[in-house]
Amino acid sequence: MTEPVRRALLSVSDKTGLISFATRLVSLGIELISTGGTARALTEAGLPVIEVSSVTGFPEIMDGRVKTLHPAIHGGLLGVRANADHNAAISEHGISPIGLLVVNLYPFEATVARGASWEDTIENIDVGGPAMIRAAAKNHDDVTVIIDPDDYELVAGELASGGNVTTLKTRRNLAAKAFARTASYDAAISQWFGTQSGETFGSYFATGGRRLQGLRYGENPHQQGAFYATPGQSFGIAAARQIQGKELSYNNINDTDAALECLSEFGNSEGAACVIVKHANPCGVAVGHNAVDAYRKALACDPVSAFGGIIALSRPLDADTAGEITELFTEVIIAPYADEKAVEIVARKKNLRLLLLDGKPMSGTGLAVKSVGGGLLVQTRDAMSIDGMDLRVVTKRQPTPAELADLRFAFRVAKHVKSNAIVYAKDGATVGIGAGQMSRVDSARIAARKNEDVSREAGLAHPSIRGSVVASDAFFPFPDGLLQAAEAGATAVIQPGGSMKDADVIRAADEKGLAMVFTGIRHFRH
Numbered sequence: 001m002t003e004p005v006r007r008a009l010l011s012v013s014d015k016t017g018l019i020s021f022a023t024r025l026v027s028l029g030i031e032l033i034s035t036g037g038t039a040r041a042l043t044e045a046g047l048p049v050i051e052v053s054s055v056t057g058f059p060e061i062m063d064g065r066v067k068t069l070h071p072a073i074h075g076g077l078l079g080v081r082a083n084a085d086h087n088a089a090i091s092e093h094g095i096s097p098i099g100l101l102v103v104n105l106y107p108f109e110a111t112v113a114r115g116a117s118w119e120d121t122i123e124n125i126d127v128g129g130p131a132m133i134r135a136a137a138k139n140h141d142d143v144t145v146i147i148d149p150d151d152y153e154l155v156a157g158e159l160a161s162g163g164n165v166t167t168l169k170t171r172r173n174l175a176a177k178a179f180a181r182t183a184s185y186d187a188a189i190s191q192w193f194g195t196q197s198g199e200t201f202g203s204y205f206a207t208g209g210r211r212l213q214g215l216r217y218g219e220n221p222h223q224q225g226a227f228y229a230t231p232g233q234s235f236g237i238a239a240a241r242q243i244q245g246k247e248l249s250y251n252n253i254n255d256t257d258a259a260l261e262c263l264s265e266f267g268n269s270e271g272a273a274c275v276i277v278k279h280a281n282p283c284g285v286a287v288g289h290n291a292v293d294a295y296r297k298a299l300a301c302d303p304v305s306a307f308g309g310i311i312a313l314s315r316p317l318d319a320d321t322a323g324e325i326t327e328l329f330t331e332v333i334i335a336p337y338a339d340e341k342a343v344e345i346v347a348r349k350k351n352l353r354l355l356l357l358d359g360k361p362m363s364g365t366g367l368a369v370k371s372v373g374g375g376l377l378v379q380t381r382d383a384m385s386i387d388g389m390d391l392r393v394v395t396k397r398q399p400t401p402a403e404l405a406d407l408r409f410a411f412r413v414a415k416h417v418k419s420n421a422i423v424y425a426k427d428g429a430t431v432g433i434g435a436g437q438m439s440r441v442d443s444a445r446i447a448a449r450k451n452e453d454v455s456r457e458a459g460l461a462h463p464s465i466r467g468s469v470v471a472s473d474a475f476f477p478f479p480d481g482l483l484q485a486a487e488a489g490a491t492a493v494i495q496p497g498g499s500m501k502d503a504d505v506i507r508a509a510d511e512k513g514l515a516m517v518f519t520g521i522r523h524f525r526h
């Protein structure tokens, strides 16, 4: 039988909701113990509070590095109330049991995010807080632990209705949350140390997250899922704000992420950019004079696949673009901002999800983590851009300036298409995308065949792929893929190079009069 809470220890960096919660505790007859800043806030609010230093008989020392790390506190948290020996120790040492612990930690992740100095960052590693959280969570049979102001309401409600006792279910849930929080906190610390020392891939790897939303299901309805943000990071899909529409699904989030990552390739100087994604692959990408121009050009690549797709724009969503996008069934639109008229237009489609980044970056740095059977594959993100590559023309013919611009565009897109990736482009727009084939020749062929269908459907006299350029995410192992692209009508090629058969591939390009550029860098994406 759990004892009612008589004493609560509150030690919080984030003081959101503290006073109203503590007021409710006092009204339930619960005594408050607290550390320096928290005690000050409570006293200023007129609440009775006992300083931790009077419980420990020891002042807070070393700039607060040692304040709650004392047997009088940890004995009060860890003593098992049903254990006679523990109770004897409690009496012998004059320890007061603590039934409720409220702690949130020094803001380490936020400190790193604001680029603080080494000293400041180190001081923001909380030691006493996690020690108490772990103690209380371990002893959850007797102690309720709160690490998140969001849980104040639940606990205050249960205490009030349960005679100052919370339910075991709640205490267990809060203990699980508490251990996840300290693990996630330590993950952030260990990753930060790794990046500082250059030892990113040490013998242990820790990762953590804060739940942004539960998901109705995972990739398929029989799977469960949730979406977590990496603490301290504020970019990409996890930083986006949903303005309207149905709840995001697992696949929506995954696809929107793919769209944003691709979009992040295009700087503002390249004009407005639009990426349309279906099943994590772009099915149309373009740059244009403005958002609607970019959208039209991107859509023209594969309007059939774009049905039910994700549309990402690098410029604010305006009324023209919103009007055209809403003519087609779309799952998600994401843009940096949206003007009022555009929001109104999108609102006519109540299920259509509109997400805004509010100026936050589309992509960022850090590690990419993928789960495999029994483990995690971890790598640095593919931050290599064509702007940083040493391009080398390997054919007799040099690409024209227009071809070169399209080659650079196509290679940027190929980086975001699942391997084997082949991307045909013309005038700043994709005209054919071959994704995820086990053979590069098949990717080249599929993209060309699709373009023929699309061009016929659009009533063009010739497939628009004629006179395009082509990018390959990795080298052509043989001339066959390149010959396939030449047959489709490509006039220039960009690829990493590095195949044993490079000489044969270059010869084939020369014979067909193609210009070919080697990047020296490949962009596998699986």
Ligand SMILES: NC(=O)c1ncn([C@@H]2O[C@H](COP(=O)(O)O)[C@@H](O)[C@H]2O)c1NC=O
Binding pocket: 011, 012, 013, 014, 034, 035, 036, 037, 038, 039, 064, 065, 066, 067, 068, 069, 103, 104, 105, 106, 125, 126, 127, 128, 129, 130
């Ligand atoms: N050193 C300790 O014994 C210790 N005990 C609690 N803390 C932290 O001190 C913070 C609250 O401090 P204050 O009440 O002074 O604002 C909390 O984030 C809590 O996790 C500690 N600080 C760091 O380790």
